[in-house]
Amino acid sequence: MGNTKILSSRFGKIKPDSVEEFVAAGGYEGLKKAITMKPEEIIQEIKNAYLFGRGGAAYPTGVKWEQAYAIPLEKGPKYMICNADEGEPGTFKDRHIMAEDPLMLIEGMTIGAFIFGAKEGYIYCRGEYSGIQKILKSAIKNATEAGYLGENIMGTGLNFNIKVVSGAGAYVCGENTALVESIEGKTGRPRRKPPYIKNAGLNMMPTVLNNVETYACIPWIVKEGGETFLSVGTEFSGGTKLMCLSGNVVQRGVYEVPFGTTLRELIYGLGGGIAGGKTLKFVHLGGSSGACFPEELLDTKICYNDLRKNGLSLGSGAVLVVDDTHCVVDYLKTVMEFFEDESCGKCTPCREGNRRMVEILEKLTSGRGAKEDLERLQRLARTMRNTSFCGLGQSAPVPVTTLLKHFAAEFEAHVQGRCPSGKCSMSGVRR
Incomplete structure (x- = not known):
């Protein structure tokens, strides 16, 4: 594992x-360089970097920005929005960026504003992060006073202001259109x-929204070059990734690792292995909304391409480690209760x-x-994946299908009235 630290x-x-x-x-070196470049040149560097969206969808950032840049300003103002809702369970990386180096995020958004000619930016920050919201507001105020935000930034004629918006406390607001609806003061539900x-x-005007x-990666890419960023990771995934390690592991926390690091190296190297000397059951x-899998897949590299080949997705970068004392079915019930509670209710599937899965x-x-x-669970999963209105319903069944695939025997045991781990009471067994 390399030692290059880009974000931390x-x-x-x-x-x-x-x-x-x-x-x-070393802050604001990226912005200082960006204002000497053409917008197309900056976008090309981001494309060269193979930077994929770090919020979960993993859409190529350079391609997204290229498409947004092609929309003429005559269509109206362009907005820069940052998704800082961080509502995905097991994910706590963004809070570290905002709490420890918020100006890096602000610099990245400002570079985007320079490219797109945006005058307004919004950081949609998780409502529970009240302390972090204060840090963000203070950083924005100080950047404005220093001439890096506000009117005529660094003498370029660029006017750009950022406002912090407190999240609505709903998981579904992590979906980009629901987030925009929430900023507009509406109920956070996804759009068509x-x-x-x-x-x-936002306000039905062209909008650039990123995690x-x-x-936070943008200033480093502009300063050092896209190919340098790419060289840190793999040929398919540039740079580093902040990974959130939690659960039954010795050293929980946020780790910045270069793409190409294996999940085993993360869990047993940086994480110190399974807590209490127990055995790994699954990750x-x-x-x-991510996949669950046993130890056999731990040597998969943290790389969008390698993970996809094994039927996995990096998502937000959360890695929850579960040891062999836990019941797969009971764990899954807890996960699906979360989705039952967080579904916005807009679509039936x-x-x-x-609700039916729970x-x-x-x-x-x-x-x-x-x-x-067990057959009903599979059928419900297919229906939700194929017919739900937004990503919440489409991805909620992923832990169901992956746990059924890898732990079929444990589900069968529960059908027979037996919990191998002894976690379930089985009080309803007919005798």
């Missing part, structure tokens, strides 16, 4: 909202697409599908399940 190099070394300390530690937000986003970590990758899993964990229930 200043963590704990500077006062988070101090422009003076940020600049002394198309039109996409690059054409009709905190994605924006839940990418948040609650997600609203009812999650009911089936409750039957299985109480000893009242039947063989047909």
Whole structure:
């Protein structure tokens, strides 16, 4: 594993909202270089970097920005929005960027504003991050006073202001159109697409929306060059990734690793292995809507291409480690209860599908399940994946299908009224 630190190099070394300390530690070098370049040149560097969106969707950032740049300004103002809602369970990387180096995020958004001619930016920050919101506002104020935000930034004629918006406390607001609806003061529910937000986003005007970590990579890419960023990772995934390691592991925390690091190296190297000397049962990758898999896949590299080949997705970068004392079915029930609670209710497949899945899993964990229930779970998963309105309902069944695939025997045991781990009471078993 390499030691290149792109995102965390200043963590704990500077006062988070101090422009003076940020600049002394290399901050705003990316913006200073960007204003000497043509917008097309900056976008090309981002394309060269193979920077994929770090929020979960993994869409190529350079391609997204190229498409947004092609939309003429005559269509109206272009907005820069940062998704800092971070509602995915097991994910806590963005809070570190905002709490320890928020000006890096602000610099990335400002480079975007220079490219697109945007005058307004919004950081949609998780409502529970009240302390971090104060840090962001202070950093924005200080950057404005220092001439890096506000009117006529660095004498370029660029006018750009950023406002912090407190999140609505809903998981679905992590979906970009629901987030835009929430900023507009509406209920956070996803819109029909198309039109996409690059054409009709905030106030139905062209909008560029990226995750905190994605924006934070931009200054380094501009300063050092896209090919340098790419060389840090793999040929398919440029740079580094902030990984959130939690669960039954010795050293929980956020780790910045170069793409190409294996999941085994992350868990057993940086993470110190399984806590309490126990054995790994499975890993839940990418948040609650990600895949669950056993140890056999741990040597997969953290690389969008390698993960895809193994039927996995990096998602938000959450890695939840589960040891062999836990029950697969009981764990899955907890996950699906989360989705049942967080579904916005707009579409039937997600609203009812999650509810039915929880009911089936409750039957299985109480000893009242039947063989047909496993088939119903699979059928519900297919229906939700194919017919749900947005990504929440489409991805919620992923832990269901992957755990059924890798732990079929444990589900069968519950049908027979037996919990191999002894976690389920099986009080409903007929005797």
